[in-house]
Amino acid sequence: MKIAIILLVWIGLWWLNTRLARSAKTAWFVPVLFGITLLLLWELTVRLFGVSPVILPPPTDIALAFGSEIPTLWEDFVQTIIKGAFSGYIIGCGSAFLTAIIIDRSPFLQRGLLPIGNFVAALPIVGVAPILVMWFGFDWQSKAAVVVIMVFFPMLVNTVAGLQASDHMQRDLMRTYNASYIQTLAKLRIPTAMPFIFNGLKIATTLALIGAIVAEFFGSPIKGMGFRISTEVGRLNLDMVWAEITVAAIAGSALYGLVSFVEQRVTFWHPSQRG
Amino acid sequence: MKNILPILTVLLVIVAVWYAAAIKMNAPWTYAQAERAGTEVTFSEVVRDTLAQERPVLPAPHQVAQELWDTTVMKKVTSKRSLVFHGWVTLSATMLGFAIGTTAGILLAIGITHNRAMELGVMPWAIASQTIPILAIAPMIIVVLNSMGISGLIPKSIIAAYLSFFPVAVGMVKGLRAPDAMQLDLMRTYSASDAQTFWKLRLPSSMPYLFASLKVGVAASLVGTIVAELPSGATRGLGARLLSGSYYGQTIQIWSALFAAALLAASLVIIVGVIEKITLRRMGMAV
Numbered sequence: 001m002k003i004a005i006i007l008l009v010w011i012g013l014w015w016l017n018t019r020l021a022r023s024a025k026t027a028w029f030v031p032v033l034f035g036i037t038l039l040l041l042w043e044l045t046v047r048l049f050g051v052s053p054v055i056l057p058p059p060t061d062i063a064l065a066f067g068s069e070i071p072t073l074w075e076d077f078v079q080t081i082i083k084g085a086f087s088g089y090i091i092g093c094g095s096a097f098l099t100a101i102i103i104d105r106s107p108f109l110q111r112g113l114l115p116i117g118n119f120v121a122a123l124p125i126v127g128v129a130p131i132l133v134m135w136f137g138f139d140w141q142s143k144a145a146v147v148v149i150m151v152f153f154p155m156l157v158n159t160v161a162g163l164q165a166s167d168h169m170q171r172d173l174m175r176t177y178n179a180s181y182i183q184t185l186a187k188l189r190i191p192t193a194m195p196f197i198f199n200g201l202k203i204a205t206t207l208a209l210i211g212a213i214v215a216e217f218f219g220s221p222i223k224g225m226g227f228r229i230s231t232e233v234g235r236l237n238l239d240m241v242w243a244e245i246t247v248a249a250i251a252g253s254a255l256y257g258l259v260s261f262v263e264q265r266v267t268f269w270h271p272s273q274r275g
Numbered sequence: 276m277k278n279i280l281p282i283l284t285v286l287l288v289i290v291a292v293w294y295a296a297a298i299k300m301n302a303p304w305t306y307a308q309a310e311r312a313g314t315e316v317t318f319s320e321v322v323r324d325t326l327a328q329e330r331p332v333l334p335a336p337h338q339v340a341q342e343l344w345d346t347t348v349m350k351k352v353t354s355k356r357s358l359v360f361h362g363w364v365t366l367s368a369t370m371l372g373f374a375i376g377t378t379a380g381i382l383l384a385i386g387i388t389h390n391r392a393m394e395l396g397v398m399p400w401a402i403a404s405q406t407i408p409i410l411a412i413a414p415m416i417i418v419v420l421n422s423m424g425i426s427g428l429i430p431k432s433i434i435a436a437y438l439s440f441f442p443v444a445v446g447m448v449k450g451l452r453a454p455d456a457m458q459l460d461l462m463r464t465y466s467a468s469d470a471q472t473f474w475k476l477r478l479p480s481s482m483p484y485l486f487a488s489l490k491v492g493v494a495a496s497l498v499g500t501i502v503a504e505l506p507s508g509a510t511r512g513l514g515a516r517l518l519s520g521s522y523y524g525q526t527i528q529i530w531s532a533l534f535a536a537a538l539l540a541a542s543l544v545i546i547v548g549v550i551e552k553i554t555l556r557r558m559g560m561a562v
Contacts, residue, residue, distance in 0.1 A: 014392070017396055021391045021392040031398075033396070055422065109285070115282055116286070119541065126410075127537075128533065130521030134524070206405065209411075210408045213411045225411070229412075229414060229415065244411075245411060245412055248408050249408075
């Protein structure tokens, strides 16, 4: 009986979604409805089968926890995202960008550093978190340091690739204008590198959040999203954990959206943006 | 092969910087010890001491190499202090999770390419989910599954599977869409069924995309497994080695676990790369 109700809801919404997908006018609503379907099925399953909230709290409980714990969530958000992830993101991406410009002048360094950079980008770098927590202490500085290392190599590899994206004809044209190195860099090579740079920035947003949260598992002051998740799991207070995850999800998507928005403004000339 | 010389130079510089940093960062401890003992130390003594401390702030490369050698070759494989043992625990969970995640990812991609409602509904969420720090829920999944009586390999594999799932699904959708309209039209003129088009055109042309995302996925599932080993009393696996090292200040142990994880990640990516090369060559797609 219970299974029948859940299946009925699922099939009903599925049918509605298939109908909506056929018309171009209503197609934008399909992903929204899919999300609603998931939440509804989750709620129904938990309520009807009486799943213990220690295992999986229903979405409404999570929303309630979210609503009543906003001050705590905000404090954790500031500690982890603003102080830890954001400062690390800026330092890491900034220094990777500068390093890329320096490397770009020397083909020898390029051939040496790029394979190593590619290799390091695939490694489980989160593993350096305990070491950096030992070096920089429990507060946000160590989290920022983890983020710096995590975002550095993807950003470096992408920027170096981007700086080589301008083709020979364009560079020759700059030479016929008698443009200096700085002028060529500022007017031709950095603008052509922008799509690559934004690709690196986008990859780095997710990495920054992961780094900042996971580094808190190795020790942190008594605030922060990673700290809250690990302690509330210990107290089996799962609706709070899910509220923190919601914050992380919103922050991650918002940061990613912000980077994509700037990208659209900066690289409006690129084929992928003209769709 | 012309890259060998630059790479070696860069590596050499890294090792040199590492030694210098080790001396600089470990020196305060040496000076403090000397002051407590009331003795003066010369610079050469400081260097010798900083490179051989038992719990250095930054262990020297040869100490890490020594520890790696001791815990892999010199220990019995079944010993709890052997990195081979811990590496195997991590590797088995990674492989199980990777297999589950890849299979699920490919199946979802097939569903998405054949059903418009699924494409419109699922794809935005699959892409959005990549912007979310999924690793953050790893400890919760472990604890919850533990409280349901499931422990050991499975919870870790679930996290590893989750992390490799989306890269594979997204890459595979791109790959299954790779054949252009001309090729699809040709299949239609042959009166090929959907299944035939899938097996003879879509699946083969998706292979380069599949392998590109498999490389991302296998690295991601290893990271997932290691993070999953961090919380709540896990005693086996590379992640547990990292955590116990950080609790007891055993820096050399942390560094050796880190290098073991790096070697594991590198060999997994290389193995996928070799399989890719062989497969693509036999399909006549290799360059």
